[in-house]
Amino acid sequence: MDQPTVGILHPGSMGAAVAACAATNASEVLWCEPGRSTASVERAAQFGLTAVAMLSELLERSDIVISLCPPAAAEDLARDVAGHRFTGVYVEANAINPERVQRIARLLESDAVVVDGGVVGSPPVRGKTPTLYLSGPAAATARIEALFTGTAVEIRTLGVEVGKASALKLAYASFQKTSRLLVALAVGMAREHGVDQELIEVASRRTDSYLSEPQYVAKTAARAWRWGPELEEAADALEFAGLPPEMLRAAASTLARWHDVKDDGELTPNDALDRLAQP
CATH class of the missing domain: 1.20.120 (Four Helix Bundle (Hemerythrin (Met), subunit A))
Incomplete structure (x- = not known):
């Protein structure tokens, strides 16, 4: 399988480190710089992420998008992504309740494939090995598992029902x-x-x-x-x-x-x- 292009929304301490692991099996990992803090810019540079000028560009170029942001922003961010008619795999990896994940899936499902994700553990730096639990369509979760093969992020799949990973x-x-x-x-x-x-x-x-x-x-x-x-x-x-x-x-x-x-x-x-x- 060709190496996918991955977009990360947004490179906080967890998101940037997870994105760096994804870079092992991706052709490129993109992030959207405008509006982000100096700390985010520094993290993105530290982990070798590629900056783009607009969300629309990130979505157009990405095969897989991983959303790792403050929980309160997750739904608004997904709504922005839906407005751009993103057509790849959208990994909703925020700490939000299963009902919100299902709402986000409904927002995006006409164009994208949504995978529910939940990260348990510390950011994958300095020997830490968090587990990213996934639930959603089998073909899509298999793509995410392949993306993190051989990295410090361990993948566990819980089934096809969106919401299971967030519940755990x-x-x-x-x-x-x-x-x-x-x-x-x-x-x-x-x-x-x-x-x-x-x-x-x-x-x-x-x-x-x-x-x-x-x-x-x-x-x-x-x-x-x-x-x-x-x-x-x-x-x-x-x-x-x-x-x-x-x-x-x-x-x-x-x-x-x-x-x-x-x-x-x-x-x-x-x-x-x-x-x-x-x-």
Whole structure:
């Protein structure tokens, strides 16, 4: 297969590094310079990307376009691309929800082929090897897999349904990023009372990720009647320390959905998740 021309929208820290990997198997990687920051210009130069003057030129020359931009801009960017009647493969690789991805697919589907993408991991520099999860038409996902063959970007295909890759990305991000914030709140609360080092020592005794223990969901549900009020107390402690309490109050509100399964030792994880989905 001939080497494709690839367009990247836009070369942020992730986008530029991913584009540089794509360059391994592409004839050229283009980016659109007008309106971009000095940092973007420097990144593009660092990774050897070719600047073009207008979006229309990038789209006309590209066989594959990869969209990696701030999530809030993803739909407007796709609308601009649709207005130019792009006819290649459009990889929607932003951290947006599956419904938005499907809307974007509908915007572009009369001319382009849309592949849903989700990047899990750090930018592929200095030995980092992120995974780009894909879902969408098989022939198109195969082209993207070929584009990254032999590079630091690992490809995993999840099937033909647009939205699957974005769902996986957001499911993982919701745990990973919220967990980091919970660390900040917990250490902040402990520091207020001079026990932050002791907290870190307690936590260091357990290194496993709760995300790898989904069976514990049922136990969480059965204990929600106790945990909810406990988190309300913790939220009060955060507020007294001048720290934001809303996250823990929201967690307590979520636990309240399990109020009727108090100490239910027969509850299964699936039962608990079904109940969680019911207001």
